[in-house]
Amino acid sequence: MLITKVRAHHIRIPYDAGVASFKQGASAISALEIVMVEVSTDAGITGWDDAFAYVCPRTSYAAIEEMIAPQAQGQEAPDAAGIPAFMEQIQRNLHLFGRYGITMFAISALDIALWDLAAKVEGVPLHRLIGDARRARIPAYASLLRIGKPELIARECETALRQGYKAIKLHETTTSAVFAARQAIGPDIPLMVDMNCPLNGEEAISFAHSCRDAAPMFLEEPVWPPEDFTTLADVRTKGGLNVAAGENACTVHQFRQMMKAGAVSHAQPSVIKVGGITEHLKVVALADELGVRLAPHSPYFGPGFLATLHLMSLRDDASFVEVFSMKRAACLWRGRIDVDADGNVEVPQEPGLGYEPDKAVMEQYRVA
Known part of the structure; x- marks a missing residue:
């Protein structure tokens, strides 16, 4: 062929x-x-x-x-x-x-x-070509875009919970934002904080200390530049919180540098950036070898999101799939990747990625 x-x-x-x-x-x-x-x-x-x-x-x-x-x-x-x-x-x-x-x-x-x-x-569906599926549905977390105002953040968190999401991720850089979200969602809902690389090491350590009582699951990419794994490891050690990174990393070689440095508790390979499924599987194997948890980066709306669902179905590790909190004018998959009332996304079961794009x-x- x-x-x-x-x-x-x-x-x-x-x-x-x-x-x-x-x-x-x-x-x-x-x-x-x-x-x-x-x-x-x-x-x-x-x-x-x-x-x-x-x-x-x-x-x-x-x-x-x-x-x-x-x-x-x-x-x-x-x-x-x-x-x-x-x-x-x-x-x-x-x-x-x-x-x-x-x-x-x-x-x-x-x-x-x-x-x-x-x-x-x-x-066969993609996941079956690779291994044995352990999950038919993947729980989703609402990935909120940058909002800024604590009162609006609290409102959007409450809306996401009503929509069925079982976890929340912020894209914020202030402790007031983090505490507003925690107060809105209560103590038992997982909360993640994506910072998008704004701080130096000392600032990131201070930020981690200041929001520790809000109990975020992890701080994501708190440090600039994102490939400064030595400083990221320092933040993880001294900040007292888990650290996640990897959406900006490509190939298993950069992930090996990251993990060997002790920079992350959670590795975040992005299948449409890391080198595809081939490299993603190498990162998964390395993470398992080194005892690093996985939190794939996935806020997309094309075939890469379908690929992420298949890859996540192979692991029964309680990880969430990331879904941007927004209303789209249209869906390439006729709504079949929407989050259901229980906060899950169904893994496609048809051959290949499972769905053909809506022409x-x-x-x-x-x-x-």
């Missing part, structure tokens, strides 16, 4: 996050920018994924068209056993463009699409 075409599709779906804001630096994110990647074969079977985009969809689009497509088109599509070697060669071929960032986002997209293809050829939605929200 030959790969005949690798094509990128830029989709922009509006959303409403209410009182929250969504920014990448100074750039406001006014819509969900999804770069879908379609891998076609001469057997008529298609694999899908998305390349991480946020505020740079045209860059991710170009990486697929200019770097990934020439490497894959005309090649024999590998089966599951052959995907790691296939992707290793592509990583080698493209290493001069960098081992992280956009290059690895594009590589991740191809990797996941190939796993989607391989599972479809076998006629009508793709066309309606396609960016020329």
Whole structure:
């Protein structure tokens, strides 16, 4: 079975996050920018994924068209056993463009699409191709966007609990925000705090001390730069709280540096950034070897979210899947990845990733 075409599709779906804001630096994110990647074969079977985009969809689009497509088109599509070697060669071929960032986002997209293809050829859901599923539904946590005002944070936390979520994550950098959330949700609901790398080590240690009584499950990426694993380990040791990181890490090699430094209690591989399913599985094996817990990063709306559900179904470790708290104008999966009344997301059971993207939605929200 030959790969005949690798094509990128830029989709922009509006959303409403209410009182929250969504920014990448100074750039406001006014819509969900999804770069879908379609891998076609001469057997008529298609694999899908998305390349991480946020505020740079045209860059991710170009990486697929200019770097990934020439490497894959005309090649024999590998089966599951052959995907790691296939992707290793592509990583080698493209290493001069960098081992992280956009290059690895594009590589991740191809990797996941190939796993989607391989599972479809076998006629099984992705998780069954890899191992034995231990969960058919994954509990979700509401990932709240940046709000700022404690009274509004409390209100949004209460709304999320009414919607069925069993845990909350903030994107805030003040202790008043953390305590407002804890007071709103009570003592028994897990609370996580994602800081997005704002502090130096001394500041992060002080912040951990100041919000310790609010009992967050972990502080996520409190330190700049995110790859300063020595300082992150210092914050974990001296701050008295668990520390999570990894959404900005690519390949198992960077995760090995992170874990060996003792930087994290929770590793957060992001399947559409780390190098795809192939690298994600290596990170999982390493985390198990070193006794590090997993908290996959997953607030996406394309095929990468489906891949995350499959990977999480293989582990009975009480981990939550991350879901952005927002209202989307449309869903590529016809609402089938929505959080149910019990706060869970169902793991797809059809072959491959489980669902084919809604072509009508793709066309309606396609960016020329």
